[in-house]
Amino acid sequence: MISETGESNSADRLGNNESVQVIVRCRPLSLKEIEQQHISVVRIYSNRGVIEVENPKAKSDNERSKIFTYDSVYDEKSTQQALYDETIRPLVSSVLEGYNGCVFAYGQTGTGKTYTMEGGEDDDIGVIPRAFDQIWAHISRKTGVEFLVSVRYMEIYMEEIRDLLKVKSTKSHELREMPGEGVVVTNLHSQNCQSARDMLKAMRTGNINRTTGATNMNEHSSRSHAIFQIVIEMVEGQSKSMKVGKLNLVDLAGSERQSKTGATGERLKEATKINKALSSLGNVIYALAENSAHIPYRDSKLTRLLQDSLGGNSKTIMIANVGPASLNYDETIITLRYAYRAKSIKNKPTKNEDIKDGKLLMLQQEIERLKTLISEKSNGIDLNNLDELEEPDDEEVDDTEKEKQLELGKMEVDELAKKLKNLEKQMVHGGKDIVDSVNENELKLEQQKAEIAERKKREVEMQQRIELEEETCTELKQVFASLQQQVDFKRDKLKRLNNKLQSIRQEVKDNHEVYLKDRQEIESANDDAAMNLRQSFLVIDNFVPSEERSRIISLAQFDENLDNWIIRKEPTRMPPSERPIAHNYRRPISDYAIQQGQTNPRYRGENVLDLKLDMPLRTTQDYTPPAICPQVKALVNDVIKKEMENSHVTIKMAPHAVSRMSASKLEQEGKYKQALRSLVDVNSLKATNRPLPPRSAKSAYHLNV
Numbered sequence: 001m002i003s004e005t006g007e008s009n010s011a012d013r014l015g016n017n018e019s020v021q022v023i024v025r026c027r028p029l030s031l032k033e034i035e036q037q038h039i040s041v042v043r044i045y046s047n048r049g050v051i052e053v054e055n056p057k058a059k060s061d062n063e064r065s066k067i068f069t070y071d072s073v074y075d076e077k078s079t080q081q082a083l084y085d086e087t088i089r090p091l092v093s094s095v096l097e098g099y100n101g102c103v104f105a106y107g108q109t110g111t112g113k114t115y116t117m118e119g120g121e122d123d124d125i126g127v128i129p130r131a132f133d134q135i136w137a138h139i140s141r142k143t144g145v146e147f148l149v150s151v152r153y154m155e156i157y158m159e160e161i162r163d164l165l166k167v168k169s170t171k172s173h174e175l176r177e178m179p180g181e182g183v184v185v186t187n188l189h190s191q192n193c194q195s196a197r198d199m200l201k202a203m204r205t206g207n208i209n210r211t212t213g214a215t216n217m218n219e220h221s222s223r224s225h226a227i228f229q230i231v232i233e234m235v236e237g238q239s240k241s242m243k244v245g246k247l248n249l250v251d252l253a254g255s256e257r258q259s260k261t262g263a264t265g266e267r268l269k270e271a272t273k274i275n276k277a278l279s280s281l282g283n284v285i286y287a288l289a290e291n292s293a294h295i296p297y298r299d300s301k302l303t304r305l306l307q308d309s310l311g312g313n314s315k316t317i318m319i320a321n322v323g324p325a326s327l328n329y330d331e332t333i334i335t336l337r338y339a340y341r342a343k344s345i346k347n348k349p350t351k352n353e354d355i356k357d358g359k360l361l362m363l364q365q366e367i368e369r370l371k372t373l374i375s376e377k378s379n380g381i382d383l384n385n386l387d388e389l390e391e392p393d394d395e396e397v398d399d400t401e402k403e404k405q406l407e408l409g410k411m412e413v414d415e416l417a418k419k420l421k422n423l424e425k426q427m428v429h430g431g432k433d434i435v436d437s438v439n440e441n442e443l444k445l446e447q448q449k450a451e452i453a454e455r456k457k458r459e460v461e462m463q464q465r466i467e468l469e470e471e472t473c474t475e476l477k478q479v480f481a482s483l484q485q486q487v488d489f490k491r492d493k494l495k496r497l498n499n500k501l502q503s504i505r506q507e508v509k510d511n512h513e514v515y516l517k518d519r520q521e522i523e524s525a526n527d528d529a530a531m532n533l534r535q536s537f538l539v540i541d542n543f544v545p546s547e548e549r550s551r552i553i554s555l556a557q558f559d560e561n562l563d564n565w566i567i568r569k570e571p572t573r574m575p576p577s578e579r580p581i582a583h584n585y586r587r588p589i590s591d592y593a594i595q596q597g598q599t600n601p602r603y604r605g606e607n608v609l610d611l612k613l614d615m616p617l618r619t620t621q622d623y624t625p626p627a628i629c630p631q632v633k634a635l636v637n638d639v640i641k642k643e644m645e646n647s648h649v650t651i652k653m654a655p656h657a658v659s660r661m662s663a664s665k666l667e668q669e670g671k672y673k674q675a676l677r678s679l680v681d682v683n684s685l686k687a688t689n690r691p692l693p694p695r696s697a698k699s700a701y702h703l704n705v
């Protein structure tokens with residue numbers, strides 16, 4: 001039995017540092033798994049935050065089961081409400097105080113990530129809709145505070161970002177690092193919300209647009225990483241600064257083995273991209289857990305977007321979803337190891353307060369401006385009315401004129417009032433519905449829930465600490481009646497320690513195997529990349545002129561935001577400095593100049609004969625043949641040698657003729673042999689004085705005999 005018990009996580013706070021909270025949820029056996037008679041190999045001990053997984057293929061006691069400890073664990077009977085109240089509610093409360101928060105669900109395909117994040121209907125609703133309810137319950141009770149709430153919903157599908165609230169948008173979405181804001185997505189639609197219902201509508205619209213598909217393991221498998229973002233701006237009273245809380249709710253695509261999901265074609269391509277992004281997430285978690293100097297956030301869009309949530313300024317909860325079936329033992333262990341590593345990631349949550357340039361502040365200023373404008377305009381209309389009374393001359397004409405002005409003024413005020421109303425609609429005044437929606441009891445109930453959640457957390461932490469202490473203190477508590485008893489006790493202890501050592505060895509072995517497998521994969525990816533690079537260099541060396549190469553190198557530039565190389569636009573060449581000016585309108589003049597000359601005098605004196613040509617930068621004489629790659633040279637020489645031995649014909653080959661076609665390709669297509677055969681034919685025809693066939697002649701010419 002392997003114990004991976006560690007020190008309690010949430011209590012481990014150093015100054016501002018706060019660990020990523022990790023919780024594990026195990027779903028019930030599915031109907032399919034029951035039909036196929038798979039048994040459950042997972043045991044959950046909620047009171048201690050422990051999960052035990054039995055190895056169905058264990059050959060020895062050491063391999064029998066593995067134990068992992070987390071901040072909390074939830075079994076197949078756990079309710080959506082309990083999970084939310086105990087773990088997510090406190091995080092959303094922090095967001096409402098101006099912190100950044102992130103909840104992300106990770107796990108194998110079909111283990112309940114989407115169920116946990118979105119859930120079903122009524123009591124079965126998941127984390128995201130519950131967060132909506134909590135946010136709006138809070139707003140409805142916060143008197144004297146103005147709120148501006150907006151949501152964004154995006155997915156990363158095949159390493160491309162798609163706006164789930166505006167799928168038809170043709171704008172591209174890039175990742176940009178903004179000072180004070182972290183990594184943001186460009187051109188993403190932000191939808192203003194006035195209620196929980198508005199948010200729910202946005203979530204549903206996005207879900208319809210999300211990329212899903214069926215795999216062997218899940219009928220409705222999410223094929224993308226979905227990120228639902230909530231931004232809450234808050235201004236208290238007459239304050240000129242605001243607080244901003246940001247919440248990222250992430251439903252990752254399933255980690256999966258291609259063999260198990262039965263993926264082929266497009267699904268296989270998707271799976272490869274999903275696995276690549278998830279493995280970069282794993283690398284980031286690993287690097288953070290190991291306190292590495294370099295954290296590879298830039299390896300994928302997913303890790304760049306989660307940069308603040310992992311090792312950044314956010315409060316983060318990772319939900320690791322697992323399935324209980326024996327069939328999925330390996331995947332379950334991988335997920336649990338992943339999650340275990342994430343426990344040691346330290347974040348530095350900071351409040352986003354004292355912000356002086358937010359959308360809400362701008363909105364408030366604009367509202368104030370409109371209000372003043374309306375009142376000024378209204379006063380202006382009254383003055384007009386007064387003027388009207390004071391001036392008796394030309395009464396009729398003046399009256400209609402003033403009436404018109406009055407009408408116009410009123411229309412302007414109406415227009416401004418409409419604008420004002422629209423702006424005011426975007427903002428939400430806290431505490432508006434306090435009587436209707438939240439009564440004292442509801443508030444108390446919520447406070448009690450928070451207290452219960454806190455107490456449960458403490459209990460789990462305490463239980464974990466007690467177990468750790470017990471292990472070391474048992475010996476001290478023992479009173480040895482005799483020497484024999486002491487010997488027996490020590491023997492027992494030795495046995496226990498020996499078992500522990502064996503299991504740790506087994507774990508090291510397992511880890512080593514995983515490491516070797518990972519290494520093999522990396523090596524083979526590396527080999528592929530090196531091969532591709534070599535091929536590209538071969539092509540460049542032999543087919544791309546050196547000037548062209550230098551030109552491209554000088555134009556190539558690494559774009560930090562796109563995280564890729566781009567080719568800059570070439571500076572436009574200066575037009576020829578001298579324009580041909582014909583003296584005394586001498587002929588001939590080009591048709592174009594004649595035509596243009598009718599409207600544009602600049603062309604009138606243009607004589608094409610005087611036109612100075614743009615000279616090319618280099619001529620064919622400046623051409624230097626590229627150096628032939630030694631491998632190609634060796635290959636060609638080898639073939640020539642062999643053929644010479646066979647046909648006793650002496651052949652000389654111009655180096656640039658070889659460079660035009662790779663020797664291996666020549667050999668492959670049999671063209672080289674064919675050419676040699678033709679050459680032999682040419683010689684024999686020459687010897688008999690017969691006319692040469694054109695193809696043979698061409699081959700002989702090409703081979704430079």
Ligand SMILES: Nc1ncnc2c1ncn2[C@@H]1O[C@H](COP(=O)(O)OP(=O)(O)OP(=O)(O)O)[C@@H](O)[C@H]1O
Pocket residue numbers: 026027028076107108109110111112113114115116218220221222223252253254255321
């Ligand atoms: N805790 C749970 N209780 C009851 N049913 C669950 C639970 N977790 C998951 N399920 C059911 O299991 C099935 C698969 O769940 P879900 O689609 O949420 O998995 P997923 O991890 O999001 O998969 P994928 O990565 O393929 O999108 C669904 O039918 C869901 O209702």
